[in-house]
Amino acid sequence: MTTHASAPLTAPLRNVEYRVLWAAEAISSAGDQLAKVALSILVYNRTGSALWAAVVYALTFLPALAGGLGLSFLADRYPRRVVLASSAAVQAVLVGLMSIPGMPLGVLCGLLVVVQLAASPANAAQNAITREVFEDDELYLRSQDLRGITTNTVQLLGLAGGGLLVTAVGSSWALAIDAVSFAVAAVIVRIWVHDRPAAGGEQTTWFGATRWVFGQRRLRVLIALSWLVGLSVVPEGLAAPLARQLGEPSAAVGWLLAADPLGFVVGAYLLSKFASAPTRQRLLGVLATLSLALLALFLLRPNLPVALVLLALAGAMGAYIITVTATFSTWVPNELRGGAGGLYRTGLRVAQGVGVAIGGVVAQATGSAVTAIALAGVAGVVLAIPTAFSWTRVRHAVAADSGL
Known part of the structure; x- marks a missing residue:
């Protein structure tokens, strides 16, 4: 309704x-x-x-x-x-x-x-x-x-x-x-x-909701969209080495950490003001891909102001996760919503933790935080594009079943 x-x-x-x-x-x-x-x-x-x-x-x-x-x-x-x-x-x-x-x-x-x-x-x-x-x-x-x-x-x-x-x-x-x-x-x-x-x-x-969720293709695709956030958070774990590599003072670490949540707030506000729920669902794949493509632009070796803009824009695009979470909750029956929500939240946090850890390993191996962030963006785009197509198919199937 x-x-x-x-x-x-x-x-x-x-x-x-x-x-x-x-x-x-x-x-x-x-x-x-x-x-x-x-x-x-x-x-x-x-x-x-x-x-x-x-x-x-x-x-x-x-x-x-x-x-x-x-x-x-x-x-x-x-x-x-x-x-x-x-x-x-x-x-x-x-x-x-x-x-x-x-x-x-x-x-x-x-x-x-x-x-x-x-x-x-x-x-x-x-x-x-x-x-x-x-x-x-x-x-x-x-x-x-x-x-x-x-x-x-x-x-x-x-x-x-x-x-x-x-x-x-x-x-x-x-x-x-x-x-x-x-x-x-x-x-x-x-x-x-x-x-x-x-x-x-x-x-x-115990785990009844988990078994039910993974039996639903549409929910599996939503979970996949949420896990892409694991690559979006890589810059957070590399804020200190990134500031040092950019030749900036320690104060820049706070700016780099604040850019993403600030962008997220702006993005969430704009989506809420100008896009209806169906429109936001249609945009999920696009926004998820763009949030990671902006990180891939670190391949251009930006200076601090450009890096802050890229991170803020990535955060704004990353506000798509609100729609993913809300849609997931709506599509789960009320009697399973608590357990299913716990599964979703846990998967999201694990993805974020693993993403930051992998970003740290890549930065250590390459000796460059900028390179690690750029590679996270490239890998994210590679994963986001097929996920976005899967989401489009799922959304159309749900609409057809609902007679919309």
Whole structure:
């Protein structure tokens, strides 16, 4: 059902449930940005070891991957409001314990693992509830635009001021702020989000959604489109060596990191304002290919201003991922949406991690971050073109089945 093709970007905020879900995510995301910076500074100051700092950063990533596959089904088996509020409450308590000054490093790492595991069913429940809130496809897509813009804006603010704030208040207080953000999220979700019965119930099985998703060709193609982002994020992992190769000061690292999310925010806004849901679906393959083709232009050895423009434009084209995610969620039955969303999110994060790792290996082997980024773009275009054609065939097949 699509009735609000001209709805403004802020239209979803008129819905009280979505407004609460959006606010809860924004608040906890801001707290998480602080916590990541705080943990890195805390561990490095205490151990003086870059390895330990890297290990702790990895612990903000790896458990979420396992949880995304193994725990997301809880958002189908149990009422989603309960899952979301309970997960946020658990995270508030655990991060609160992490904020205690002098907490042993091993205990800190253990708590961090559990915090990240608890995030998986929460994310699955959040995504599934949002789809339930909106019956209108256009409003739902705009709700995802708003989420994407908010998340990337929070990321930009974290890059701009996270380190300064942690330095000002201290690591323990920054973690305490993160704990409070989770507590606030738990309370407002519990009060204002409707209590719905479990979508899947007792018949929900572990990995049942995963088996169903991979049996659907149209969903496999959407997953393939999402995995292309793994090559788009290569510049993020190479920001420091790229700045050095361009002969720029350390401050340029922040600019290079900020270019992509800034472009993403602009791209998401423009797509939301000027393109309907069907139009955006038609453009998916084109935008995915262009986002990678812009990285391939690093073959021309750009200077810093040109590099920033290319990265920002690539980020703007990369806003196609919002439509991919929204379409995936719409095409999955409600009773499987939590587990399927966990699979999708996990695959996306793995693709990003693998992409950054491969980019680092190529940069090390070639001695050039510019070359590694360009090769990621070339390889991405080679993969994106057949994926785009597959998407066109799938989209036409779905339209034919729907009688459109």
